[in-house]
Amino acid sequence: TTVAAQNSCISLANSKTCTAFSQFYIGLPGLGTEYPFLLNTTTIEEFDKRLLSFVNSTSSYLFPLGCLSSNYNPTIPYARYSITKLCAAMIQSPSHSLPCNFDYDLVPPPLCQKTCIEWVDSIDHITHNPRVCSDSIQRNDSLANFLDQCHTWEGFNGTVSDNCISGIANEPYTCGFGPDNAKYACRYCEKNPDDGCCQNVANCSQKLSTGAIVGIAIGSAVGVAAIGFCIFLSCRKRKDTLFRFMSASATSSSTTQAKALMKEPLELQPTANNSKLQITSDFSTTIIPPKEEFYVVIHPYPSQLPDELELKTGDIICLAMHFDDGWALGFNVTTGLKGAFPLVCISHVPADSLDQLLNPEEVPLNASPPAPAPAPSPLPLPLPSTQHNNTNNKPIINTTPIPKRSASCKSNYDYIEAESPSSPTFHTPFFNQK
Incomplete structure (x- = not known):
């Protein structure tokens, strides 16, 4: 505490309530005659304590306005900038404080009129509530x-x-609503975010403005759209390159190549409705298909069972799995169907011809279509056996070396053909075999 030797002038340098007036002086205990709450005050610590007590009491503004009644609310709201207004009033006291400042060649500046008006507006707002103060002539x-x-x-x-x-x-940290009334400052700043004092208000739960909410909503929508577009491109790219990266799966072990067994030709007898082929013998000849996964159909095969794949000469087949009974599972790239089919009906497609077969639109108009590579000793596959007379009136019996299905039956690999054509995916049952 600094006490001026002359006229009992007290410096505000160490005051915690009048910090903006720290270079000026007040006259104590003389101010006690004008402000009874300062009576007998001689130190700056006691001055701060009594000043804070006064601005939070009924004497600050309720009593002068005649607001004490049965409706009085014991929780007294702090009138905005009450401390600052009192500090300015006391250093401007012509009887006690101004002489002290003049002795030190100081002329205290006035309080800003804007701050004074904000103090009055705050009192008007608080006392307008009937629970705090009834509307009376004295108040007005x-x-x-x-x-x-x-x-x-x-x-x-x-x-x-x-x-x-x-x-x-x-009062920089609460917008003038008192040292212990941060919640009032937060409420004020929610309604008046452009007020410069709100930049110093802390510990407020920030609420998003309408503009911020709209911005976040638009940003989120754009983000979702971008993610969706990326997913679309990824799926499209995966679909376009699916056939190039799919590997054939092994059926029993990773070290044993699947073998197709063929023994002796079957004689196919036509039935009454000519819809099924009757298998009358087994096969013993072993055929080991190439490891490549794309093949071309060299012999047509009409599907006989719901899970079988119809083959037409020239179709491109993506091989997914082959069994030791001479049958395989695959996808007909040309028709979009998938199912079981005999291995003897297909032949490996050379790498230099595959792109042209899969993308015929890229082949020049004057270019001749590439011929598939010759199959490794393909067996002739005539039409289902029919008996008729030729010019020599001798019967002709056509036979087809179609192996009998065993391991490739759907009960063994749990595959059911889709009702409609679709592209193969990694979720298709026979593309998931390990």
């Missing part, structure tokens, strides 16, 4: 008197050109 007259002081008294009507002291300079 007192408010009018307070406002008049802001316009006429030199200690309260300062401007920027006068180097006036503003409320935000003295």
Whole structure:
């Protein structure tokens, strides 16, 4: 505490309530005659304590406005910038404080008029509530008197050109709502976010403005659209390159090549409706298909069972699995169907011809279509056996070396053909075999 030797002038340098007035002086205990709550106050610590007690009491503004009644609410709201207004009033006291400042060649600047008016507006807002103060003539007259002081008294009507002291300079962290009333400052800043004092208000739960919410919503929508577009491109790319990266699966072990057994030709007898082929013998000849996964159909095969794949000469087949009974599972790239088919009906497609077969639109108009590579000793596959007379009236019996199905039956690999054509995916049962 600094006590001036002459006239009992007390410096505000160590004051915690009048920080914006720290270079000025007040006259104590003389101010106690004008402000009874300072009676017998001699130290700056006691001054701060009594000042804070006063601004939170009924004597601050409720009593002068005649607001004490049965409706009085014991929780007294703090009138905005009350501390700053009192600090300015006390250093401007012509009887006790101004002489102290003059002795030190100091001329205290006035309070900014804007701060004074904000103090009056705060009191008007608080006392407008009937629970705090009834609307009376005394209240209205007192408010009018307070406002008049802001316009006429030199200690309260300062401007920027006068180097006036503003409320935000003295109470920077709560927008003038008191040291322990941060919640009121937060409420004020929610409604007045453009007020400069709100930049210093802390510990408020920030609520998003309408503009921020709209911005987040638009940003989220754009983000979702971008992610969806990326997923679409990824799926499309995967579909376009699916056939190039699919590997044939082994049926029993990773070290044993699947073998197709063929023994002796079967004689295919036509039935009454000519819809099924009757198998009358087994096969013993072993055929080991190439490891490559794309093949071309060299012998047509009409499907005989629901899970079988119809083959037409020239179709491109993607081989997914082959069994030791001479049958395989695959996807007909040409028709979009998938199912079981005999291995003897297909032949490996050379790499230099595969792209042209899969993308015929890229072949020049004057180019002749590439011929598939000759199959390794393909067996002739005539039409289902029919008996008729030739020019020599001798019967002709056509036979087809179709192996008998055993391991490739759907009960063994749990595959059911889709009802409609679709592209093969990694979720298709026979593409998931390990």
